[in-house]
Each structure stands twice: as C-alpha cells, then as structure tokens.
Amino acid sequence: MIEPTMVDDLNVLERHLAPHSPNDRSETKSYVRVSSGSDGPVMYRPTPKVRPGWQSTAIPGLMQREIMENVLGSRTTDVIKLYFSAVNPWFPIVNETSFWKLWQSDSSLISSALLCNIYAIALTYWYTSDVLRGTARPDMPFAWNQAVLALRDDCMAPSLTTVHAALLEMLGRPVYHATGNIITAGRTVSLAHSHGLHRDPTSWQTSSAEKSLRIRIWWAVLIHDHCLSHGTPPNITSGQYDVPIPEPGSFVAGNASVREQRAGVAFHQLCRLTAILGDILPVVYSLNADDQKVHKTIRRLEVALDAWEEALPDFLDVSSPPEIRASGHEPSTNSLWFYYLILKLMLKRLAFKAS
Structure with a gap:
C-alpha cells in the first residue's frame, strides 16, 4: 500500500521512536521507500489482503475460470490470442510477453478473475477470428456473469491484478446494471490509489516495463472514472495524480506491426x-x-x-x-x-x- 501523505510522519517516527529490540525493529521497518524524488518520497507498506477471521476462497474466481475453460475447451488459447489481437493493442493494460510466459510455464499463477474477463471480452470479437468464426460462440451473458462473480471473489482479497480485471469488466460488459458499474469504478479507483498507481513511477527503482505498465493502468483507471460516471461526479481530480500520459514508444515494440x-x-x-x-x-x-x-x-x-x-x-x-x-x-x-x-x-x- 502506497501512502505518500504519511511519509513525513514515518520519517519522524523513524528518527525519534527507535526500536528497543530486534523484534520491534521488524515491525518498525515494515515499509519500504521506493522513491526519494524531489516531488516527494514514496513508501510502500504491505498489508494483509484478507481481513482477520474471513474464510475466503482459496483461489478467488477459480470455479468460474474452470467453468469457462470447460465451455471453451480446446479453443481457450485461441480466445486468449483473440483478446491480445483485438482488444489489448487498443487498451494496453496487460503485458502480453509476461502473460504468455506464465501461461506456458504455470498458468495457475495467472489471476483467475483476469482470465475470466479476458475470455468474456474476447467473445465480442468471436466472428472476426478466422479460427473461431466457424464454431458456435458461447453465450455472452453467461460468460459475463462468470466474469462478474470472479471479480467479486477477487475483491475480497484484492491485488494489483484485481485492477486489471475490473478494467476489463467495465470496458467490455454491457451496461445491464449501472449501479454495479458505479460501485466497480469507485472501488477500482480506491484500489489503484492504494497501490500507488496515481504517482509518477519514472524515477522508481524498478524495471522500465513495470513503470510503463503502471502508467498505462492508471490512465485506464482515469478513462473509466471520467467516461463511465453514469451521471455521478468523478472520483479523481487533476490535482490528485502526477502520472504522465503514456507515450506509444514506451509500450509499443520497435518491431510491432x-x-x-x-x-x-x-x-x-x-x-x-x-x-x-x-x-x-x-x-x-x-x-x-x-x-x-x-x-x-x-x-x-x-x-x-x-x-x-x-x-x-x-x-x-x-x-x-x-x-x-x-x-x-x-x-x-x-x-x-x-x-x-x-x-x-x-x-x-x-x-x-x-x-
């Protein structure tokens, strides 16, 4: 959890409340400084994803993922390829290279909620695929219901990939229930803030690929917040973030088509x-x-x-x-x-x- 507004307090505590034992030290140092730029330091503090005593699903969205993959059968990989061909280039919030590496090495490491939403949104473009158009398309309302249920479970133990899944749900799901979309947009913005996506990561000590992806995800959140407000004021204002507009050269490969x-x-x-x-x-x-x-x-x-x-x-x-x-x-x-x-x-x- 990124909490830039607490940095000054943490600095004071670090200087004046020295730990009295090695055990205390582990608790006092439970945050990590990820940036010390002139625009203000940024710190990271891990927090439990699940509230104490809550019996959450072992793998959120796993049941819905298995249902959808059983429906798709041998066409599963082709549907994912369709997503990366028809959707991701125009709304690039998933790192395709990293995705395929995980898919080939251990697909169980990929978020089930994210996969369910990838399957659901790809169905929209079913008949544009030379491979898929000759087969019957699965029922789209059924697929979206599975994606919504998977995201609901994932929100009980959210991570950064929860933001990815929520963005795809809002991007592709027809507006059957405006109130549901408003709630999803609001909690996605809050989750994005908690992961520090609203801060410029260009000076952070991390890879260029991760910096670029964080920038694109934030702007995707901003697009949904501003464009899909359904008559409610936006959750984000211009003074609350400093993330630059993503430049095509930062996320489009040099050998891209x-x-x-x-x-x-x-x-x-x-x-x-x-x-x-x-x-x-x-x-x-x-x-x-x-x-x-x-x-x-x-x-x-x-x-x-x-x-x-x-x-x-x-x-x-x-x-x-x-x-x-x-x-x-x-x-x-x-x-x-x-x-x-x-x-x-x-x-x-x-x-x-x-x-």
Whole structure:
C-alpha cells in the first residue's frame, strides 16, 4: 500500500521512536521507500489482503475460470490470442510477453478473475477470428456473469491484478446494471490509489516495463472514472495524480506491426482527450459555478480540443484523404472521434447554460 501523505510522519517516527529490540525493529521497518524524488518520497507498506477471521476462497474466481475453460475447451488459447489481437493493442493494460510466459510455464499463477474477463471480452470479437468464426460462440451473458462473480471473489482479497480485471469488466460488459458499474469504478479507483498507481513511477527503482505498465493502468483507471460516471461526479481530480500520459514508444515494440503502432497512438490520443475531459467535469458538476469563470474555462478548453485535433496523425484525422483513413480504420478510431465530438457538445451546452 502506497501512502505518500504519511511519509513525513514515518520519517519522524523513524528518527525519534527507535526500536528497543530486534523484534520491534521488524515491525518498525515494515515499509519500504521506493522513491526519494524531489516531488516527494514514496513508501510502500504491505498489508494483509484478507481481513482477520474471513474464510475466503482459496483461489478467488477459480470455479468460474474452470467453468469457462470447460465451455471453451480446446479453443481457450485461441480466445486468449483473440483478446491480445483485438482488444489489448487498443487498451494496453496487460503485458502480453509476461502473460504468455506464465501461461506456458504455470498458468495457475495467472489471476483467475483476469482470465475470466479476458475470455468474456474476447467473445465480442468471436466472428472476426478466422479460427473461431466457424464454431458456435458461447453465450455472452453467461460468460459475463462468470466474469462478474470472479471479480467479486477477487475483491475480497484484492491485488494489483484485481485492477486489471475490473478494467476489463467495465470496458467490455454491457451496461445491464449501472449501479454495479458505479460501485466497480469507485472501488477500482480506491484500489489503484492504494497501490500507488496515481504517482509518477519514472524515477522508481524498478524495471522500465513495470513503470510503463503502471502508467498505462492508471490512465485506464482515469478513462473509466471520467467516461463511465453514469451521471455521478468523478472520483479523481487533476490535482490528485502526477502520472504522465503514456507515450506509444514506451509500450509499443520497435518491431510491432503498423496496426499495433497505430493502436498505441490511438490509446495515447484517448488519454489526451481524457485529460481534457478531466478539466471539463468540474464545471459540469459544479453547483455554484461563476459564469464569468465558466466562459474563460470553456474558451481555454476549446483551444485545447483544437490543438488535439491539429496534432492528430493522418490515419486518425477525418479530414485526411479516404484512402489514408481506410488504411488505418479500426472501430476504436470511430470511438475516438465520437468521444471528441461529445466533448465539443459538452462545451457548447456549458456555454449555452452559462449565458
């Protein structure tokens, strides 16, 4: 658990409350400093995942995973490949290389809740797969119910992979139950904060791959918090995190295909739009906004949206020639522009309301 706000207190305790015995020392040093940057030190303190006396499932989500893998049978690996082909490039929150290493060496080490959500979201793209389209697709509502149950169990003993699973559930599950999505979003944000995902890890003493993944996961959390609020104020504001926008070069391999490179650029642009939305939402949900300040904010955000549009690469720009846009066409490209138009509409409505 990362608790940056407690660092000053811990430093005082470390200096003035020296341990009196070796046993005391083990308890006093139960935290680890992971960063000592000028922007404030960050410390890590492990805490029990399960509350005392709670009889939790030995492996959360294992039963649902076994059910889904029995349904998929020999197609299980093909479904995972479909996820990494159709979903992960555009919303890169799972490290594919690390995943396949675990899958081949000991798949039981992979989170069952994460796997259930990978299976469920991949079913959406079933008929785009040359291997799978000739077979009957499993029932999607049934698959999503298994994924939801697996995530529920995993939340009783949460870890960082719980955040991955929750992001996939919110990304792919149809909005059958808005209240459930609101609750999932709220606890995912809290869990992300507890793991320090809201802090910039670039100066931390860890691998480049882990730093890049933490940055992408945080922005995925931010996207869900801002975009899937269902009419409730966001749980995150701009002053509560310092994580930079992920750059495509930090997570797209140099030998990646053109499609994968463009997917990385699209995710980067999605994050940029979300940062702009984060400045719009406080105005949307303000109960006593000053109309003069609102107009100034709107003008500033309109300039930001114009700058976003002007900086788009040709394959994402709707004003590009049709042959260029067609060569990079993906459903996520349309979603990105739909997102942009929604923000434009929000600003127009705010301006009309303020006037």
